[in-house]
Amino acid sequence: MTTVQSTDGGAVSPSPTESLPDLDALDHAGGGQVSTVAQRDAEGWVTARPPRFHEIVRRVFGFPGLLRRHKDLVLTSVKRDLEVRFSGTILGWFWPLFHPLFLFVVYYFIFVHLLGFKLQGLPESQKSGMGVYMFVGISAWTAIAETLVRGTSSIVDNGNLIKKLAFPSEILPLNVTLVGLVTLLFAVAMFVVACTLTPMWPAPGWALLWVPVILLVQGVFTYGLALFLSTLQVFLRDTLQVVTVLTTVWMFATPIFWVPEVTKRVADYMPILSINPVYHLVQAWRGALMGDVVIPKTPEIAGGLAVSVEAIGPHLAVLAAWAVGFYVLGFAFFVLCQRRFADEV
């Protein structure tokens, strides 16, 4: 991985195997701009033709490799993104911690205190159940919604960069995704600390081990969507407006402020509601952070296991299926359109 020195005069391709495309060889050379804009054939010629099927497949599934080679670029960009948001503010790095706290206070006050939304029949230790239920939901949702809105404009906003520097532009929506996940992680950490220090809620146990898995699946899911939307936004600037509206609709279609197990009427719609991938995501998060929450059955409400650790696995499996689908679709769309980015942004 060392820089090829002057002595070879740029004589041969650094790649020992002829069959490898030059792009990979270049990546390994450890310097120089890496363009993923145009297609390179086996002899190193860069041509105008659109990517072929096998090239798209290679790009989609070769992304982890690209990520490994460019990990420094990704890390630096994510760090920069976070610094841009928080550096220069008085509270600095406390902001991502305060955000979820304020959210929790606001939601708890309005929904639980003022409107009296309560989960009936919970044990004493789970008294603040509704507040925590909403908090976890809103935290997970915010990470998704913010990533989608910011991700949609991530390529267009960095137009100048795309025009002037050759670098793998697929990392732009990735940065936004990772920033969303890191912010979410702050909220999760805050929650765990608060549960450990106060009697607000029983501190989460071994189920916390699910957190990395949930983050990974959520990351793939949001990244795939963000890739698709950011590509679409390059050609169709209305995308951002549509996304802003749709995320609001999506938020209410997801059990964030309401508990499906509570009303019979909603319970009837569960087969439809459970198509929603974000439903599975918030339920997985709740399982990991809240443990089991059982709502007793009464004549008025359906009752049942509103949150459970057991269900994390199945929920994640459904989400993972969605995630892979969105990822493959979004990435393929991105690869197909990428060569026109610099002309359109």
Add this chain to the structure above:
Amino acid sequence: MTTEYALEAEGLGKAYRMYPGPLQRVLEGITFGRHKGYSEFWALKDTNFRLKPGSSFGLCGANGAGKSTLLKILSGTTAPSVGRYRARGRVASLLELGAGFHMEFTGRANIVMNGTMMGLTREEISRKMDSIIDFAELGDYIDEPVRTYSSGMGLRLGFAVAVAVDPEILIIDEVFAVGDMYFQKKCVDKIYEFKKRGKTILFCSHSLYDVRQLCDQAIWLDHGECRAIGDSVEVTNEYSAFQRHHISEDDSVVGHIEEAPELATRAGEDLPHIVDARIYRMGTDEECYQVTTGDSIEVRVWWENPHPEETPIQIGVAFMRQDMTTCGGVGTHLSGYEFSGERGCLVVRLPNLQLLSGQFLIPVVLFDGEGVHKYQEYVLPENLVVRTKTRDIGLFRLTHEWTEYELAPPESGGQEA
């Protein structure tokens, strides 16, 4: 895939799609491209060239001629529409001053970010950090936010990072214009060093000097088409000849020549201009560009000045060695020569030319009355090649003689004192 070329382009072209509105784009999208709602604008057409490692390639042409488009394609930021190219080795490009710099962050942080963008690892960057800061000469400013930098400082930082990549192929769009003379010289030295190490350089500039000085080969693009390609001196000659015609014959296109915006507001004919300039053996009509030290030459400059009262002129002739060192220059404003009339042939006689061997570029500059504003810089059709028969060193042969006195050293003098 072994080939002796560092960079090859075959039939390279680029068309930009112009859509009348966003709706046309949607129509094209949902019909899978069957409905073509765009018109094409060809920014670059059928460009062919091959560059060997160690060569330097200059691009000249008016604004909008396709220079930047070509550089963008070759640096990999945009895809070609037709044709193909092949680059061997790492490419680093400097297409815009401070592209990718984040204004709120320090120079140091920006080096890391820009470096990773260019494909360096963090480890490599920290290894090269000192040499980058050193080259950019930012001193303590390196830990200040980039927004506090002057444009020259930004350029130095950008250039320093690009060369730190140590690419096989370095692509530079016209960015030098911002730097001061000292830094320009430094960049030029760096570029020479790159050349010596067998690296390939692509360089775009409005300055025909730079193209001639820095590049062995050049291409002249005009409205996306290649008008001339080959030896940089020949190409720049053709381009400057074309520019002259352009100014004097076709007033409607004068606006394309952005270097002289004042020309756009007035008809080219009205302004003073140099019609031609050539070097002759002194006192003869023999045009000559190959001389020996001690020869006598004269430079004839044919000028026109339709309104001498409004626009008084001065003319200067300079001798520049290939590394941009100005070896000497003479000017009518320096000698107090006075012009009269609307046209003429100014002759500057240089008897017993004492320049030592080398290639000299001879710009003829048409100044305003005070010798400040340049109306025009005219480059002679060929460089002056001087041969030397003696073994003198330096730029000039100094007039000298050797002799001996019978004298004791002065009392207080001497270096041992």
